Amino acid sequence: MTIQLTLADAHALVASILSRAGFSRAHARALASTIVAGERDGCASHGLYRTLVCVHSLRTGKVDGTALPTVHEQAPSIVRVDARGGYSLLAFEAGLPHLVEKAHRQGIAAMAINHCVHFSALWPEVERLAETGLVALACNPSHAWVAPAGGRAPLLGTNPFAFGWPRPDNHPYVFDFATSAVARGEIELRRRAGQLIPEGVAIDAAGHATTDPQAVVDGGAMLTFGGYKGSALSTMIELIAGPLIGDLTSMESLRHDGGAGASPYHGELVLALDPSRFIDGDPSSHMARAEALLEAFAPSGARLPSQRRYQARACSLADGIRIPKAQHAELVALRDD
Ligand code: NDP
Ligand code: PYC
Incomplete structure (x- = not known):
C-alpha cells in the first residue's frame, strides 16, 4: 500500500x-x-x-541542527569548510562557489568538508558540479559496518564514491554507489519491512553468510562489492576523506556514535577538474569524443548509470x-x- x-x-x-x-x-x-x-x-x-x-x-544530540559552516582558504587549490557538527549539506553549499572558482583558476581543486554529520547520497553534488562544466569526484567514510575482503570484523564504512562528467546536450554522466555490496540504508529498509537481503552482501556475527538483516545489525558485517577490489577502493576513501583531510575514519565515527544509532560523523572530499585547463586550445573536440563513447552504450545493449x-x-x-x-x-x- x-x-x-x-x-x-x-x-x-x-x-x-x-x-x-x-x-x-x-x-x-x-x-x-x-x-x-x-x-x-x-x-x-x-x-x-x-x-x-x-x-x-x-x-540523540549527535548533530547540531543550527550549526553555521565556516569557509577557510586552505591553499590556492583547496577550500576547507568546517561544518561544525551540522549535517554536511549546508557546508557543501557554502564551499561550492569557492571550489568552482578554484577549479576554473587552477584547473583542479579540492574541497575538504570537516566535522560534518552525513546521511546523504553524493550524486546531487557531483551532478551540480558537472552542470557547471566541471568533472567531479566525491567520497566519504561512514560508520564501520563493512568487513574488508577476507576479514570478519567490520572496519570499513559503506563509503560512497561518486563521479560526474559534463555533457553538452544531456544530463551529466553520473555514477554514485556505496563500496559495500549494498548501502546500509537498503539493509535498514529491508529490516523495517521484514524482508530478506540478497545473498552475498553480509555475514552474521559468527562470520557465516546471511540473508537476515537483523543478523547484520546484531554483530554481523556487510561485505564490500567486488571482493578485494571494492575493499581497496573503500580503504582509499577512508584514507583520502579521513586522515588526509584531518578527519575521522569509519571506525572512529562509530566510536563517536557510542551506540546512539545516529548518522555518521566524519569528513568529505570533493574534487573538481576543469576540462578546458588540461589541454591547449578548445576542449570541444575531446568532449565530442567522450560523447561518442557514452552514446555507444545504448546500441551495445548497456545503459548508462x-x-x-x-x-x-x-x-x-x-x-x-x-x-x-x-x-x-x-x-x-x-x-x-
Ligand atoms: P546502487 O547499487 O543502487 O547504484 C549505484 C550506481 O550504479 C547508480 O549510479 C546507478 O544508476 C548505477 N547502476 C545501477 N545499476 C546499473 C546498471 N545495470 N547499469 C549501469 N549503471 C547501473 O547504489 P548503492 O546502493 O550502492 O548506493 C545508493 C546511494 O547510497 C548512493 O547514492 C550513495 O551515495 C548513497 N550512500 C551514501 C552514504 C553516505 O555515507 N552518505 C553511504 C553509502 C551509500 P541508477 O541510479 O540510474 O540506477
Ligand atoms: O546507506 O550506507 C548508507 C549510509 C550511510 C550513511 C548514510 N547512508
Whole structure:
C-alpha cells in the first residue's frame, strides 16, 4: 500500500518535521531538498525514510541542527569548510562557489568538508558540479559496518564514491554507489519491512553468510562489492576523506556514535577538474569524443548509470512520488508529535 504525494507536498512535510524537531530553517531546507530529490529520483534508501534518521540524530544530540559552516582558504587549490557538527549539506553549499572558482583558476581543486554529520547520497553534488562544466569526484567514510575482503570484523564504512562528467546536450554522466555490496540504508529498509537481503552482501556475527538483516545489525558485517577490489577502493576513501583531510575514519565515527544509532560523523572530499585547463586550445573536440563513447552504450545493449534515475525523475516531476503508507503515517505522526 502506497501514498502518492506531490514533490511540493513531500518537501513541505519533510521541512516541517525537521523544523519542528529543532533544525534551523536553512538546515531544514537543505535537508528536505536532498531527501525529496532522493525519493524523486527513485533512491528510496536516501529518500523520505532519512527524515526519521535526521530527527533521531538530533534527538540523540549527535548533530547540531543550527550549526553555521565556516569557509577557510586552505591553499590556492583547496577550500576547507568546517561544518561544525551540522549535517554536511549546508557546508557543501557554502564551499561550492569557492571550489568552482578554484577549479576554473587552477584547473583542479579540492574541497575538504570537516566535522560534518552525513546521511546523504553524493550524486546531487557531483551532478551540480558537472552542470557547471566541471568533472567531479566525491567520497566519504561512514560508520564501520563493512568487513574488508577476507576479514570478519567490520572496519570499513559503506563509503560512497561518486563521479560526474559534463555533457553538452544531456544530463551529466553520473555514477554514485556505496563500496559495500549494498548501502546500509537498503539493509535498514529491508529490516523495517521484514524482508530478506540478497545473498552475498553480509555475514552474521559468527562470520557465516546471511540473508537476515537483523543478523547484520546484531554483530554481523556487510561485505564490500567486488571482493578485494571494492575493499581497496573503500580503504582509499577512508584514507583520502579521513586522515588526509584531518578527519575521522569509519571506525572512529562509530566510536563517536557510542551506540546512539545516529548518522555518521566524519569528513568529505570533493574534487573538481576543469576540462578546458588540461589541454591547449578548445576542449570541444575531446568532449565530442567522450560523447561518442557514452552514446555507444545504448546500441551495445548497456545503459548508462543514472539513466534509471533520470527517468524516475521525469516520472516524479510529472506524477509526484509514492511512499509506503506505513512510512507516511510515521512521518505524519512525527510532524504532529
Ligand atoms: P546502487 O547499487 O543502487 O547504484 C549505484 C550506481 O550504479 C547508480 O549510479 C546507478 O544508476 C548505477 N547502476 C545501477 N545499476 C546499473 C546498471 N545495470 N547499469 C549501469 N549503471 C547501473 O547504489 P548503492 O546502493 O550502492 O548506493 C545508493 C546511494 O547510497 C548512493 O547514492 C550513495 O551515495 C548513497 N550512500 C551514501 C552514504 C553516505 O555515507 N552518505 C553511504 C553509502 C551509500 P541508477 O541510479 O540510474 O540506477
Ligand atoms: O546507506 O550506507 C548508507 C549510509 C550511510 C550513511 C548514510 N547512508
